[in-house]
Amino acid sequence: MSEFLAMGGYAFYVWGSVGACALGMVLEVWMLKHRRRAILARLPRKELA
Amino acid sequence: MNHSLVNWFKFASPASFYPLAGRLIPYFAAVAMALLAAGLWIGLLVAPTDAQQGEGYRIIFVHVPVSWMSMFIYCVMAFWAALGLSFNTRLSGMMTSALAPTGALFAFLSLWTGALWGKPMWGAWWVWDARLTSQLILFFLYLGFIALQAAIDDPRRADKAGAILALVGVINVPIIYFSVQWWNTLHQGASVSMTKAPSMAHTMLLGMLLMALAFWAYTIAVALMRVRCIILERELTSEWVKKNAME
Amino acid sequence: MIRLLAPFRQSVRRDLLLAARHKTEIITALFFFVIVVNLLPLGIGPDPDLLRKIAPGALWIGALLATLLGLQRLFAPDHADGTLEQMALSPQSFTLLVAGKIMAHWLVAGLPVVLIAPLLGVQFDLSGRSLFILTLSLLLGTPILSLIGAVGAALTLGVRGGGALLSLLILPLYIPALIFGAGAVEADLAGIGPDGHLSLLAALLVVSTFFAPWVATVALRVALE
Numbered sequence: 001m002s003e004f005l006a007m008g009g010y011a012f013y014v015w016g017s018v019g020a021c022a023l024g025m026v027l028e029v030w031m032l033k034h035r036r037r038a039i040l041a042r043l044p045r046k047e048l049a
Numbered sequence: 050m051n052h053s054l055v056n057w058f059k060f061a062s063p064a065s066f067y068p069l070a071g072r073l074i075p076y077f078a079a080v081a082m083a084l085l086a087a088g089l090w091i092g093l094l095v096a097p098t099d100a101q102q103g104e105g106y107r108i109i110f111v112h113v114p115v116s117w118m119s120m121f122i123y124c125v126m127a128f129w130a131a132l133g134l135s136f137n138t139r140l141s142g143m144m145t146s147a148l149a150p151t152g153a154l155f156a157f158l159s160l161w162t163g164a165l166w167g168k169p170m171w172g173a174w175w176v177w178d179a180r181l182t183s184q185l186i187l188f189f190l191y192l193g194f195i196a197l198q199a200a201i202d203d204p205r206r207a208d209k210a211g212a213i214l215a216l217v218g219v220i221n222v223p224i225i226y227f228s229v230q231w232w233n234t235l236h237q238g239a240s241v242s243m244t245k246a247p248s249m250a251h252t253m254l255l256g257m258l259l260m261a262l263a264f265w266a267y268t269i270a271v272a273l274m275r276v277r278c279i280i281l282e283r284e285l286t287s288e289w290v291k292k293n294a295m296e
Numbered sequence: 297m298i299r300l301l302a303p304f305r306q307s308v309r310r311d312l313l314l315a316a317r318h319k320t321e322i323i324t325a326l327f328f329f330v331i332v333v334n335l336l337p338l339g340i341g342p343d344p345d346l347l348r349k350i351a352p353g354a355l356w357i358g359a360l361l362a363t364l365l366g367l368q369r370l371f372a373p374d375h376a377d378g379t380l381e382q383m384a385l386s387p388q389s390f391t392l393l394v395a396g397k398i399m400a401h402w403l404v405a406g407l408p409v410v411l412i413a414p415l416l417g418v419q420f421d422l423s424g425r426s427l428f429i430l431t432l433s434l435l436l437g438t439p440i441l442s443l444i445g446a447v448g449a450a451l452t453l454g455v456r457g458g459g460a461l462l463s464l465l466i467l468p469l470y471i472p473a474l475i476f477g478a479g480a481v482e483a484d485l486a487g488i489g490p491d492g493h494l495s496l497l498a499a500l501l502v503v504s505t506f507f508a509p510w511v512a513t514v515a516l517r518v519a520l521e
Contacts, residue, residue, distance in 0.1 A: 009103070020165075024157070043290070200455045210515065217511060
Protein backbone atom coordinates (compact mmCIF):
# COMPACT_ATOMS: atom_id res chain seq x y z
CA MET A 1 0.00 0.00 0.00
CA SER A 2 2.69 2.51 0.99
CA GLU A 3 4.57 1.45 -2.12
CA PHE A 4 1.52 2.33 -4.16
CA LEU A 5 1.24 5.70 -2.45
CA ALA A 6 4.94 6.43 -3.00
CA MET A 7 4.50 6.07 -6.78
CA GLY A 8 8.16 5.21 -7.23
CA GLY A 9 9.27 8.59 -5.87
CA TYR A 10 6.80 10.54 -7.97
CA ALA A 11 4.14 10.71 -5.27
CA PHE A 12 4.03 14.51 -5.13
CA TYR A 13 3.59 14.84 -8.88
CA VAL A 14 1.14 12.01 -9.48
CA TRP A 15 -1.03 12.67 -6.43
CA GLY A 16 -0.73 16.41 -7.01
CA SER A 17 -2.27 15.93 -10.44
CA VAL A 18 -4.96 13.45 -9.44
CA GLY A 19 -5.72 15.44 -6.30
CA ALA A 20 -6.06 18.74 -8.15
CA CYS A 21 -8.49 17.18 -10.60
CA ALA A 22 -10.52 15.62 -7.82
CA LEU A 23 -10.52 18.86 -5.86
CA GLY A 24 -11.56 20.90 -8.90
CA MET A 25 -14.41 18.58 -9.73
CA VAL A 26 -15.68 18.31 -6.15
CA LEU A 27 -15.52 22.08 -5.74
CA GLU A 28 -17.38 22.65 -8.99
CA VAL A 29 -20.21 20.32 -7.98
CA TRP A 30 -20.32 21.82 -4.49
CA MET A 31 -20.50 25.35 -5.88
CA LEU A 32 -23.30 24.36 -8.23
CA LYS A 33 -25.30 22.78 -5.41
CA HIS A 34 -24.75 25.91 -3.36
CA ARG A 35 -25.86 28.09 -6.27
CA ARG A 36 -29.02 26.03 -6.72
CA ARG A 37 -29.89 26.22 -3.03
CA ALA A 38 -29.37 29.99 -3.13
CA ILE A 39 -31.76 30.35 -6.06
CA LEU A 40 -34.42 28.11 -4.51
CA ALA A 41 -34.20 30.10 -1.30
CA ARG A 42 -35.24 33.16 -3.29
CA LEU A 43 -38.45 31.48 -4.45
CA PRO A 44 -41.55 32.65 -2.62
CA ARG A 45 -42.02 30.36 0.36
CA LYS A 46 -45.75 29.83 0.07
CA GLU A 47 -45.41 28.32 -3.38
CA LEU A 48 -43.24 25.47 -2.16
CA ALA A 49 -45.92 23.46 -0.47
CA MET B 50 -41.93 20.66 -40.67
CA ASN B 51 -41.67 17.00 -39.86
CA HIS B 52 -42.40 15.44 -36.51
CA SER B 53 -38.89 14.76 -35.28
CA LEU B 54 -38.00 18.42 -35.74
CA VAL B 55 -41.03 19.49 -33.73
CA ASN B 56 -40.04 17.17 -30.91
CA TRP B 57 -36.56 18.63 -30.76
CA PHE B 58 -37.90 22.14 -30.63
CA LYS B 59 -40.18 21.13 -27.79
CA PHE B 60 -37.14 20.43 -25.61
CA ALA B 61 -35.51 23.63 -26.79
CA SER B 62 -37.87 25.52 -24.51
CA PRO B 63 -36.29 26.03 -21.08
CA ALA B 64 -39.50 25.11 -19.28
CA SER B 65 -39.60 21.61 -20.77
CA PHE B 66 -35.85 21.11 -20.79
CA TYR B 67 -35.54 21.85 -17.08
CA PRO B 68 -37.26 18.66 -15.82
CA LEU B 69 -35.63 16.55 -18.57
CA ALA B 70 -32.19 17.77 -17.51
CA GLY B 71 -33.06 17.02 -13.90
CA ARG B 72 -33.92 13.43 -14.78
CA LEU B 73 -30.76 12.94 -16.84
CA ILE B 74 -28.24 14.27 -14.29
CA PRO B 75 -28.19 11.20 -11.97
CA TYR B 76 -27.52 8.83 -14.89
CA PHE B 77 -24.60 10.84 -16.22
CA ALA B 78 -23.25 11.32 -12.71
CA ALA B 79 -23.41 7.56 -12.08
CA VAL B 80 -21.72 6.80 -15.40
CA ALA B 81 -19.02 9.36 -14.61
CA MET B 82 -18.35 7.83 -11.19
CA ALA B 83 -18.20 4.28 -12.54
CA LEU B 84 -15.91 5.18 -15.44
CA LEU B 85 -13.74 7.31 -13.19
CA ALA B 86 -13.28 4.42 -10.79
CA ALA B 87 -12.47 2.01 -13.63
CA GLY B 88 -10.14 4.46 -15.33
CA LEU B 89 -8.22 5.28 -12.16
CA TRP B 90 -7.97 1.59 -11.28
CA ILE B 91 -6.46 0.77 -14.67
CA GLY B 92 -4.33 3.90 -14.79
CA LEU B 93 -2.88 3.76 -11.30
CA LEU B 94 -2.80 0.01 -10.60
CA VAL B 95 -3.11 -2.15 -13.70
CA ALA B 96 -1.07 -0.27 -16.31
CA PRO B 97 2.58 -1.39 -16.22
CA THR B 98 5.34 0.89 -14.97
CA ASP B 99 7.03 2.77 -17.78
CA ALA B 100 10.65 1.91 -18.53
CA GLN B 101 11.81 5.54 -18.88
CA GLN B 102 9.53 7.58 -16.69
CA GLY B 103 8.78 5.06 -13.94
CA GLU B 104 5.53 5.68 -12.10
CA GLY B 105 5.64 9.38 -12.98
CA TYR B 106 4.09 8.77 -16.35
CA ARG B 107 0.78 7.89 -14.67
CA ILE B 108 -0.07 11.60 -14.75
CA ILE B 109 -0.90 10.92 -18.39
CA PHE B 110 -4.17 9.31 -17.29
CA VAL B 111 -5.50 12.62 -16.05
CA HIS B 112 -3.45 15.06 -18.10
CA VAL B 113 -4.32 13.82 -21.58
CA PRO B 114 -8.08 13.30 -21.03
CA VAL B 115 -8.36 16.67 -19.28
CA SER B 116 -6.60 18.40 -22.19
CA TRP B 117 -8.82 16.63 -24.71
CA MET B 118 -11.90 17.72 -22.84
CA SER B 119 -10.80 21.35 -22.60
CA MET B 120 -10.49 21.51 -26.39
CA PHE B 121 -13.60 19.44 -27.03
CA ILE B 122 -15.76 21.58 -24.73
CA TYR B 123 -14.75 24.73 -26.61
CA CYS B 124 -15.90 23.11 -29.86
CA VAL B 125 -19.19 22.07 -28.26
CA MET B 126 -19.63 25.64 -27.02
CA ALA B 127 -19.08 26.91 -30.56
CA PHE B 128 -21.64 24.39 -31.80
CA TRP B 129 -24.28 25.66 -29.35
CA ALA B 130 -23.28 29.23 -30.18
CA ALA B 131 -23.82 28.67 -33.90
CA LEU B 132 -27.14 26.96 -33.18
CA GLY B 133 -28.22 29.83 -30.96
CA LEU B 134 -27.30 32.50 -33.49
CA SER B 135 -28.94 30.76 -36.44
CA PHE B 136 -32.16 29.51 -34.80
CA ASN B 137 -32.40 32.08 -32.04
CA THR B 138 -33.21 29.42 -29.44
CA ARG B 139 -32.82 30.55 -25.87
CA LEU B 140 -31.57 27.21 -24.60
CA SER B 141 -28.51 27.25 -26.90
CA GLY B 142 -27.11 30.36 -25.28
CA MET B 143 -27.70 28.90 -21.85
CA MET B 144 -25.87 25.70 -22.82
CA THR B 145 -22.92 27.74 -24.12
CA SER B 146 -22.58 29.60 -20.85
CA ALA B 147 -23.19 26.43 -18.84
CA LEU B 148 -20.23 24.72 -20.50
CA ALA B 149 -17.70 27.55 -20.22
CA PRO B 150 -16.72 27.26 -16.53
CA THR B 151 -16.22 23.50 -16.84
CA GLY B 152 -14.09 24.03 -19.95
CA ALA B 153 -12.03 26.63 -18.11
CA LEU B 154 -11.59 24.22 -15.20
CA PHE B 155 -10.32 21.49 -17.51
CA ALA B 156 -8.00 23.93 -19.30
CA PHE B 157 -6.59 24.97 -15.93
CA LEU B 158 -6.22 21.35 -14.79
CA SER B 159 -4.48 20.55 -18.05
CA LEU B 160 -1.91 23.28 -17.33
CA TRP B 161 -1.60 22.22 -13.69
CA THR B 162 -1.07 18.53 -14.42
CA GLY B 163 1.21 19.48 -17.30
CA ALA B 164 3.40 21.47 -14.92
CA LEU B 165 3.47 18.59 -12.44
CA TRP B 166 4.46 16.23 -15.23
CA GLY B 167 6.99 18.63 -16.72
CA LYS B 168 8.92 19.22 -13.50
CA PRO B 169 10.20 15.66 -12.95
CA MET B 170 10.51 14.82 -16.67
CA TRP B 171 11.99 18.01 -18.17
CA GLY B 172 13.22 19.66 -15.00
CA ALA B 173 10.98 22.70 -15.40
CA TRP B 174 7.44 23.54 -14.30
CA TRP B 175 6.83 25.38 -17.53
CA VAL B 176 8.41 25.25 -20.98
CA TRP B 177 7.39 27.37 -23.94
CA ASP B 178 6.32 24.34 -25.89
CA ALA B 179 3.72 24.83 -28.63
CA ARG B 180 1.15 22.63 -26.96
CA LEU B 181 1.52 24.16 -23.52
CA THR B 182 1.39 27.68 -24.90
CA SER B 183 -1.71 26.95 -26.98
CA GLN B 184 -3.38 25.43 -23.95
CA LEU B 185 -2.63 28.57 -21.96
CA ILE B 186 -4.17 30.70 -24.69
CA LEU B 187 -7.23 28.45 -24.74
CA PHE B 188 -7.52 29.07 -21.01
CA PHE B 189 -7.41 32.83 -21.69
CA LEU B 190 -10.14 32.43 -24.32
CA TYR B 191 -12.35 30.70 -21.75
CA LEU B 192 -11.70 33.47 -19.23
CA GLY B 193 -12.51 36.12 -21.83
CA PHE B 194 -15.80 34.41 -22.65
CA ILE B 195 -16.79 34.13 -18.99
CA ALA B 196 -15.77 37.74 -18.28
CA LEU B 197 -17.73 39.05 -21.25
CA GLN B 198 -20.89 37.24 -20.23
CA ALA B 199 -20.50 38.32 -16.63
CA ALA B 200 -20.17 41.97 -17.68
CA ILE B 201 -23.41 42.11 -19.69
CA ASP B 202 -26.58 42.45 -17.65
CA ASP B 203 -29.16 41.67 -20.30
CA PRO B 204 -29.11 37.85 -20.62
CA ARG B 205 -30.19 37.84 -24.28
CA ARG B 206 -27.40 40.19 -25.24
CA ALA B 207 -24.93 38.25 -23.08
CA ASP B 208 -25.90 35.06 -24.93
CA LYS B 209 -25.49 36.58 -28.36
CA ALA B 210 -22.28 38.45 -27.62
CA GLY B 211 -20.89 35.28 -26.02
CA ALA B 212 -21.92 33.25 -29.06
CA ILE B 213 -20.11 35.61 -31.43
CA LEU B 214 -17.01 35.51 -29.25
CA ALA B 215 -17.11 31.71 -29.04
CA LEU B 216 -17.33 31.43 -32.82
CA VAL B 217 -14.54 33.95 -33.38
CA GLY B 218 -12.50 32.00 -30.84
CA VAL B 219 -13.08 28.60 -32.40
CA ILE B 220 -11.97 29.92 -35.80
CA ASN B 221 -8.89 31.38 -34.17
CA VAL B 222 -7.88 28.33 -32.15
CA PRO B 223 -6.33 26.47 -35.13
CA ILE B 224 -4.66 29.67 -36.35
CA ILE B 225 -3.22 30.30 -32.90
CA TYR B 226 -2.06 26.70 -32.59
CA PHE B 227 -0.40 26.88 -36.01
CA SER B 228 1.28 30.20 -35.25
CA VAL B 229 2.55 29.03 -31.88
CA GLN B 230 3.96 25.86 -33.45
CA TRP B 231 5.60 27.98 -36.15
CA TRP B 232 7.03 30.26 -33.46
CA ASN B 233 8.30 27.27 -31.53
CA THR B 234 10.19 25.81 -34.48
CA LEU B 235 11.87 29.15 -35.09
CA HIS B 236 13.10 29.29 -31.49
CA GLN B 237 14.77 25.92 -31.31
CA GLY B 238 15.98 26.44 -27.75
CA ALA B 239 12.68 25.93 -26.03
CA SER B 240 11.42 22.93 -27.93
CA VAL B 241 10.92 19.77 -25.93
CA SER B 242 10.03 16.48 -27.48
CA MET B 243 6.71 15.39 -26.09
CA THR B 244 6.57 12.35 -28.32
CA LYS B 245 8.83 10.44 -25.97
CA ALA B 246 5.67 9.36 -24.19
CA PRO B 247 5.89 5.61 -23.73
CA SER B 248 4.67 3.46 -26.58
CA MET B 249 0.96 2.99 -26.26
CA ALA B 250 0.22 -0.29 -24.60
CA HIS B 251 -3.36 -1.45 -24.91
CA THR B 252 -4.03 -1.08 -21.20
CA MET B 253 -2.74 2.50 -21.31
CA LEU B 254 -4.99 3.41 -24.19
CA LEU B 255 -7.91 1.79 -22.42
CA GLY B 256 -7.21 3.70 -19.22
CA MET B 257 -7.00 7.02 -21.03
CA LEU B 258 -10.16 6.27 -22.97
CA LEU B 259 -12.04 5.38 -19.80
CA MET B 260 -10.88 8.57 -18.10
CA ALA B 261 -11.82 10.67 -21.13
CA LEU B 262 -15.31 9.12 -21.19
CA ALA B 263 -15.62 9.69 -17.44
CA PHE B 264 -14.79 13.38 -17.81
CA TRP B 265 -17.18 13.54 -20.73
CA ALA B 266 -20.05 12.16 -18.65
CA TYR B 267 -19.02 14.42 -15.77
CA THR B 268 -19.09 17.44 -18.09
CA ILE B 269 -22.60 16.62 -19.26
CA ALA B 270 -23.85 16.14 -15.71
CA VAL B 271 -22.27 19.38 -14.49
CA ALA B 272 -23.35 21.37 -17.54
CA LEU B 273 -26.92 20.15 -17.03
CA MET B 274 -26.77 21.15 -13.37
CA ARG B 275 -25.50 24.58 -14.35
CA VAL B 276 -28.02 25.05 -17.13
CA ARG B 277 -30.78 24.28 -14.61
CA CYS B 278 -29.40 27.02 -12.36
CA ILE B 279 -29.26 29.44 -15.29
CA ILE B 280 -32.83 28.62 -16.33
CA LEU B 281 -34.05 29.17 -12.78
CA GLU B 282 -32.20 32.45 -12.41
CA ARG B 283 -33.62 33.82 -15.61
CA GLU B 284 -37.18 32.61 -15.16
CA LEU B 285 -37.55 33.01 -11.45
CA THR B 286 -40.76 34.95 -11.79
CA SER B 287 -42.51 32.70 -14.30
CA GLU B 288 -45.39 30.45 -13.27
CA TRP B 289 -43.87 27.10 -14.16
CA VAL B 290 -40.84 27.78 -12.00
CA LYS B 291 -43.02 28.48 -8.99
CA LYS B 292 -44.84 25.21 -9.56
CA ASN B 293 -42.13 22.83 -10.63
CA ALA B 294 -38.73 24.06 -9.58
CA MET B 295 -38.57 21.87 -6.52
CA GLU B 296 -38.71 18.67 -8.57
CA MET C 297 -17.82 49.94 -57.83
CA ILE C 298 -16.87 53.44 -56.71
CA ARG C 299 -20.50 54.21 -56.01
CA LEU C 300 -20.79 51.07 -53.94
CA LEU C 301 -17.88 52.13 -51.77
CA ALA C 302 -19.33 55.60 -51.15
CA PRO C 303 -20.50 54.80 -47.58
CA PHE C 304 -17.01 53.49 -46.80
CA ARG C 305 -15.34 56.70 -47.97
CA GLN C 306 -17.87 58.90 -46.19
CA SER C 307 -17.35 57.01 -42.98
CA VAL C 308 -13.56 57.25 -43.23
CA ARG C 309 -13.70 60.97 -43.96
CA ARG C 310 -16.12 61.64 -41.12
CA ASP C 311 -14.05 59.78 -38.53
CA LEU C 312 -10.84 61.41 -39.72
CA LEU C 313 -12.46 64.83 -39.37
CA LEU C 314 -13.59 63.97 -35.87
CA ALA C 315 -10.11 62.72 -35.01
CA ALA C 316 -8.56 65.90 -36.40
CA ARG C 317 -10.61 67.88 -33.89
CA HIS C 318 -9.20 65.81 -31.02
CA LYS C 319 -5.56 65.74 -32.01
CA THR C 320 -4.44 65.05 -28.46
CA GLU C 321 -5.84 61.51 -28.64
CA ILE C 322 -3.69 60.63 -31.63
CA ILE C 323 -0.63 62.18 -30.05
CA THR C 324 -1.26 60.47 -26.72
CA ALA C 325 -1.44 57.03 -28.34
CA LEU C 326 1.73 57.70 -30.30
CA PHE C 327 3.60 58.92 -27.24
CA PHE C 328 2.38 55.93 -25.29
CA PHE C 329 3.94 53.71 -27.95
CA VAL C 330 7.23 55.62 -27.89
CA ILE C 331 7.45 55.61 -24.11
CA VAL C 332 6.57 51.94 -23.63
CA VAL C 333 9.18 50.91 -26.19
CA ASN C 334 11.76 53.21 -24.61
CA LEU C 335 11.11 51.86 -21.13
CA LEU C 336 12.15 48.36 -22.13
CA PRO C 337 15.88 49.09 -22.47
CA LEU C 338 15.71 50.85 -19.12
CA GLY C 339 14.24 47.72 -17.57
CA ILE C 340 16.43 45.23 -19.38
CA GLY C 341 19.76 46.95 -19.82
CA PRO C 342 21.63 48.73 -22.61
CA ASP C 343 23.49 45.74 -24.09
CA PRO C 344 23.19 46.33 -27.90
CA ASP C 345 23.19 42.61 -28.75
CA LEU C 346 20.31 41.97 -26.39
CA LEU C 347 18.42 45.05 -27.56
CA ARG C 348 18.77 44.04 -31.19
CA LYS C 349 17.31 40.69 -30.24
CA ILE C 350 14.28 42.02 -28.41
CA ALA C 351 13.61 44.98 -30.74
CA PRO C 352 11.00 43.32 -33.01
CA GLY C 353 9.06 41.93 -30.05
CA ALA C 354 9.32 45.19 -28.12
CA LEU C 355 8.05 47.30 -31.00
CA TRP C 356 5.29 44.86 -31.80
CA ILE C 357 4.04 44.69 -28.23
CA GLY C 358 4.20 48.47 -28.05
CA ALA C 359 2.13 48.70 -31.24
CA LEU C 360 -0.36 46.17 -29.85
CA LEU C 361 -0.90 48.18 -26.66
CA ALA C 362 -1.05 51.49 -28.51
CA THR C 363 -3.84 50.14 -30.75
CA LEU C 364 -5.78 48.98 -27.70
CA LEU C 365 -5.83 52.53 -26.33
CA GLY C 366 -7.99 53.96 -29.09
CA LEU C 367 -10.18 50.90 -29.56
CA GLN C 368 -12.54 51.64 -26.69
CA ARG C 369 -13.48 54.91 -28.38
CA LEU C 370 -14.00 53.32 -31.79
CA PHE C 371 -17.78 53.01 -31.39
CA ALA C 372 -18.48 54.45 -27.93
CA PRO C 373 -18.94 58.18 -28.82
CA ASP C 374 -21.19 57.34 -31.78
CA HIS C 375 -23.14 54.96 -29.57
CA ALA C 376 -23.56 57.60 -26.88
CA ASP C 377 -24.99 60.28 -29.19
CA GLY C 378 -27.17 57.91 -31.23
CA THR C 379 -25.20 58.21 -34.47
CA LEU C 380 -24.46 54.49 -34.45
CA GLU C 381 -28.15 53.66 -34.33
CA GLN C 382 -28.75 55.99 -37.25
CA MET C 383 -26.03 54.22 -39.19
CA ALA C 384 -27.54 50.81 -38.46
CA LEU C 385 -30.93 51.97 -39.70
CA SER C 386 -29.68 53.92 -42.71
CA PRO C 387 -30.19 52.47 -46.21
CA GLN C 388 -26.42 52.45 -46.69
CA SER C 389 -24.54 49.27 -45.93
CA PHE C 390 -23.83 49.23 -42.20
CA THR C 391 -20.91 46.86 -42.79
CA LEU C 392 -19.23 49.34 -45.12
CA LEU C 393 -19.77 52.17 -42.65
CA VAL C 394 -18.21 50.04 -39.93
CA ALA C 395 -15.35 49.10 -42.27
CA GLY C 396 -14.80 52.83 -42.84
CA LYS C 397 -14.58 53.42 -39.11
CA ILE C 398 -12.03 50.61 -38.78
CA MET C 399 -9.99 52.08 -41.63
CA ALA C 400 -10.06 55.47 -39.93
CA HIS C 401 -8.95 53.89 -36.67
CA TRP C 402 -5.98 52.35 -38.42
CA LEU C 403 -5.08 55.65 -40.12
CA VAL C 404 -5.20 57.39 -36.76
CA ALA C 405 -3.75 54.76 -34.43
CA GLY C 406 -1.86 52.29 -36.64
CA LEU C 407 -0.21 54.31 -39.37
CA PRO C 408 1.61 56.77 -37.06
CA VAL C 409 3.04 53.80 -35.18
CA VAL C 410 4.28 52.28 -38.44
CA LEU C 411 5.84 55.59 -39.50
CA ILE C 412 7.69 56.17 -36.25
CA ALA C 413 8.79 52.54 -35.82
CA PRO C 414 12.01 52.88 -37.89
CA LEU C 415 13.15 55.68 -35.61
CA LEU C 416 12.67 53.54 -32.53
CA GLY C 417 14.31 50.63 -34.34
CA VAL C 418 17.43 52.75 -34.72
CA GLN C 419 17.50 53.18 -30.93
CA PHE C 420 17.61 49.40 -30.71
CA ASP C 421 20.56 49.29 -33.10
CA LEU C 422 18.72 47.45 -35.88
CA SER C 423 20.37 47.23 -39.28
CA GLY C 424 18.81 48.90 -42.31
CA ARG C 425 17.48 45.64 -43.66
CA SER C 426 15.93 44.63 -40.35
CA LEU C 427 14.36 48.07 -40.03
CA PHE C 428 12.77 47.68 -43.43
CA ILE C 429 11.37 44.23 -42.65
CA LEU C 430 10.10 45.37 -39.26
CA THR C 431 8.32 48.37 -40.76
CA LEU C 432 6.84 46.21 -43.50
CA SER C 433 5.59 43.70 -40.94
CA LEU C 434 3.99 46.51 -38.92
CA LEU C 435 2.44 47.94 -42.07
CA LEU C 436 0.84 44.57 -42.81
CA GLY C 437 0.08 43.77 -39.19
CA THR C 438 -1.36 46.91 -37.61
CA PRO C 439 -4.50 46.82 -39.83
CA ILE C 440 -5.11 43.30 -38.48
CA LEU C 441 -4.95 44.71 -34.96
CA SER C 442 -7.55 47.37 -35.84
CA LEU C 443 -9.78 44.81 -37.58
CA ILE C 444 -9.78 42.20 -34.81
CA GLY C 445 -9.94 44.94 -32.23
CA ALA C 446 -13.11 46.29 -33.81
CA VAL C 447 -14.86 42.99 -33.09
CA GLY C 448 -13.87 43.26 -29.44
CA ALA C 449 -14.89 46.91 -29.29
CA ALA C 450 -18.29 46.01 -30.74
CA LEU C 451 -18.78 43.14 -28.29
CA THR C 452 -17.90 45.27 -25.26
CA LEU C 453 -19.81 48.36 -26.39
CA GLY C 454 -21.50 49.96 -23.41
CA VAL C 455 -20.51 47.12 -21.10
CA ARG C 456 -19.30 47.47 -17.51
CA GLY C 457 -15.50 47.64 -17.28
CA GLY C 458 -15.25 47.77 -21.06
CA GLY C 459 -11.58 48.71 -21.31
CA ALA C 460 -10.03 45.92 -19.27
CA LEU C 461 -12.53 43.44 -20.68
CA LEU C 462 -11.64 44.47 -24.22
CA SER C 463 -7.96 43.70 -23.57
CA LEU C 464 -8.84 40.32 -22.09
CA LEU C 465 -10.90 39.39 -25.15
CA ILE C 466 -8.64 40.78 -27.83
CA LEU C 467 -5.06 40.19 -26.73
CA PRO C 468 -5.21 36.37 -27.10
CA LEU C 469 -6.57 36.86 -30.63
CA TYR C 470 -3.62 39.14 -31.45
CA ILE C 471 -1.11 36.36 -30.85
CA PRO C 472 -0.84 35.07 -34.46
CA ALA C 473 -0.22 38.60 -35.77
CA LEU C 474 2.39 39.17 -33.05
CA ILE C 475 4.16 35.89 -33.81
CA PHE C 476 4.30 36.35 -37.58
CA GLY C 477 5.05 40.07 -37.33
CA ALA C 478 7.84 40.00 -34.79
CA GLY C 479 9.05 36.67 -36.17
CA ALA C 480 9.71 38.10 -39.63
CA VAL C 481 12.78 40.01 -38.47
CA GLU C 482 14.08 37.14 -36.38
CA ALA C 483 13.59 34.71 -39.25
CA ASP C 484 15.58 37.04 -41.48
CA LEU C 485 18.37 37.28 -38.91
CA ALA C 486 18.33 33.49 -38.57
CA GLY C 487 18.89 33.20 -42.34
CA ILE C 488 15.49 31.71 -43.22
CA GLY C 489 14.28 34.90 -44.90
CA PRO C 490 11.19 36.89 -43.92
CA ASP C 491 9.01 35.80 -46.85
CA GLY C 492 7.16 33.03 -45.07
CA HIS C 493 6.25 35.19 -42.10
CA LEU C 494 5.24 38.16 -44.22
CA SER C 495 3.09 36.02 -46.53
CA LEU C 496 1.28 34.53 -43.54
CA LEU C 497 0.79 38.00 -42.11
CA ALA C 498 -0.64 39.14 -45.45
CA ALA C 499 -2.94 36.11 -45.48
CA LEU C 500 -4.16 37.01 -41.99
CA LEU C 501 -4.77 40.55 -43.20
CA VAL C 502 -6.83 39.36 -46.16
CA VAL C 503 -8.91 36.99 -44.03
CA SER C 504 -9.56 39.55 -41.31
CA THR C 505 -10.39 42.24 -43.89
CA PHE C 506 -13.10 39.98 -45.24
CA PHE C 507 -14.58 38.78 -41.98
CA ALA C 508 -13.84 41.27 -39.19
CA PRO C 509 -16.04 44.18 -40.42
CA TRP C 510 -18.89 41.77 -40.93
CA VAL C 511 -18.52 40.14 -37.50
CA ALA C 512 -18.17 43.57 -35.89
CA THR C 513 -21.41 44.62 -37.59
CA VAL C 514 -23.24 41.56 -36.27
CA ALA C 515 -21.89 42.29 -32.79
CA LEU C 516 -22.93 45.94 -33.06
CA ARG C 517 -26.46 44.95 -34.03
CA VAL C 518 -26.60 42.74 -30.93
CA ALA C 519 -25.40 45.66 -28.81
CA LEU C 520 -27.96 48.02 -30.33
CA GLU C 521 -30.95 45.71 -29.90
